[in-house]
Amino acid sequence: MTYIRSVGSTSTLGKQSAAQVLRSLNGRIAVQVSRPGFIGLQRHFTTSRTTMIKEFFPKPDSPSIRVTEAAWPHPVYTTEQMNQVVVAHRNAKNWSDWVALSMARILRFGLDLATGYRHDPKLPAATQDGSKAVVPKTFMTERKWLIRCLFLESVAGVPGMVAGMLRHLHSMRRMKRDNGWIETLLEESYNERLHLLVFLKCSEPGWFMRLMVLGAQGVFFNAMFISYLMSPRTCHRFVGYLEEEAVLTYTRMIKDIEDGKLPMFAKMRAPDIGVHYYNMPEGQRSFKELLYYIRADESKHREVNHTLANLDQKNDPNPYVSEYKDESKPHPTKDISQQRPKGWEREDVI
Ligand SMILES: [Fe+2]
Numbered sequence: 362m363t364y365i366r367s368v369g370s371t372s373t374l375g376k377q378s379a380a381q382v383l384r385s386l387n388g389r390i391a392v393q394v395s396r397p398g399f400i401g402l403q404r405h406f407t408t409s410r411t412t413m414i415k416e417f418f419p420k421p422d423s424p425s426i427r428v429t430e431a432a433w434p435h436p437v438y439t440t441e442q443m444n445q446v447v448v449a450h451r452n453a454k455n456w457s458d459w460v461a462l463s464m465a466r467i468l469r470f471g472l473d474l475a476t477g478y479r480h481d482p483k484l485p486a487a488t489q490d491g492s493k494a495v496v497p498k499t500f501m502t503e504r505k506w507l508i509r510c511l512f513l514e515s516v517a518g519v520p521g522m523v524a525g526m527l528r529h530l531h532s533m534r535r536m537k538r539d540n541g542w543i544e545t546l547l548e549e550s551y552n553e554r555l556h557l558l559v560f561l562k563c564s565e566p567g568w569f570m571r572l573m574v575l576g577a578q579g580v581f582f583n584a585m586f587i588s589y590l591m592s593p594r595t596c597h598r599f600v601g602y603l604e605e606e607a608v609l610t611y612t613r614m615i616k617d618i619e620d621g622k623l624p625m626f627a628k629m630r631a632p633d634i635g636v637h638y639y640n641m642p643e644g645q646r647s648f649k650e651l652l653y654y655i656r657a658d659e660s661k662h663r664e665v666n667h668t669l670a671n672l673d674q675k676n677d678p679n680p681y682v683s684e685y686k687d688e689s690k691p692h693p694t695k696d697i698s699q700q701r702p703k704g705w706e707r708e709d710v711i
């Protein structure tokens with residue numbers, strides 16, 4: 362069964378959140394569902410007019426190539442490990458931590474404002490069959506969740522790339538070893554970009570959203586560039602705090618789905634790009650299950666960056682790619698078999 366639900370918007374440019382402005386600028390919003398079981402490659406939410414929708418990432422014209430694998434294969438996460446991911450906060454212990462925490466809170470506030478994010482745990486759940494959920498307009502609807510995820514992931518891939526690039530240049534310029542940090546940082550930004558690609562397969566951003574992403578990337582890249590040159594330790598702590606917020610956001614999103622507040626998300630299956638990247642097992646390929654993988658990734662970034670912030674930035678090797686003399690002792694790993702939400706202390710890993 363195919364149907365299109367259109368929502369008209371009459372809001373004006375006044376005292377509104379950016380999300381409301383976005384809605385009014387883009388006019389009618391089309392939500393398409395082709396069948397309850399969900400279609401992998403089709404847009405479900407869009408801020409573009411229906412006539413402007415086009416397929417993202419069309420297959421390249423390369424008849425000799427069968428498949429192009431991910432350069433960094435994703436580590437295997439088990440369901441049990443992903444369920445162990447928890448919301449956590451590392452207390453600020455010195456001035457550098459306080460600067461990082463303040464900056465993360467400011468960014469979170471700006472992001473909440475830009476994406477119209479407002480979470481209410483008391484939001485009424487859906488009716489029994491999930492078909493007629495009554496969701497107040499001001500709270501997190503499925504469309505607002507997708508706008509938030511798109512915006513969040515579009516900036517999340519910046520810090521790892523800036524840090525990796527600067528350490529790469531530093532190593533060449535100063536003719537010094539990097540001790541294995543660069544690859545982990547670049548892999549983190551690659552992983553964040555994959556998150557973005559996954560959400561792009563579920564929604565189509567309009568021109569206003571694209572403009573916001575463009576501006577945010579320009580500002581954030583340059584701010585990170587300058588900041589990392591001044592204090593890499595503070596930058597890693599800042600990313601650690603940002604990732605704490607990302608874990609919280611995805612935990613709330615998953616909870617809203619499980620509470621029946623987002624009935625369409627509950628029916629959606631994961632886009633193919635996510636299924637391949639995470640190697641999701643047959644029968645466990647729903648959108649909600651994909652969010653468990655993404656949340657686990659964010660928890661890994663949280664741990665990695667808090668750990669890196671605890672190390673000597675110039676001399677310590679990266680514990681996430683190191684082999685330990687005593688492998689029986691707990692130590693950092695690339696997967697989530699050893700989870701330390703607040704990061705590893707230097708004396709435990711070096
Ligand atoms: Fe992410």
Ligand SMILES: [Fe+2]
Nearest residue numbers: 517604659662
């Ligand atoms: Fe992240």
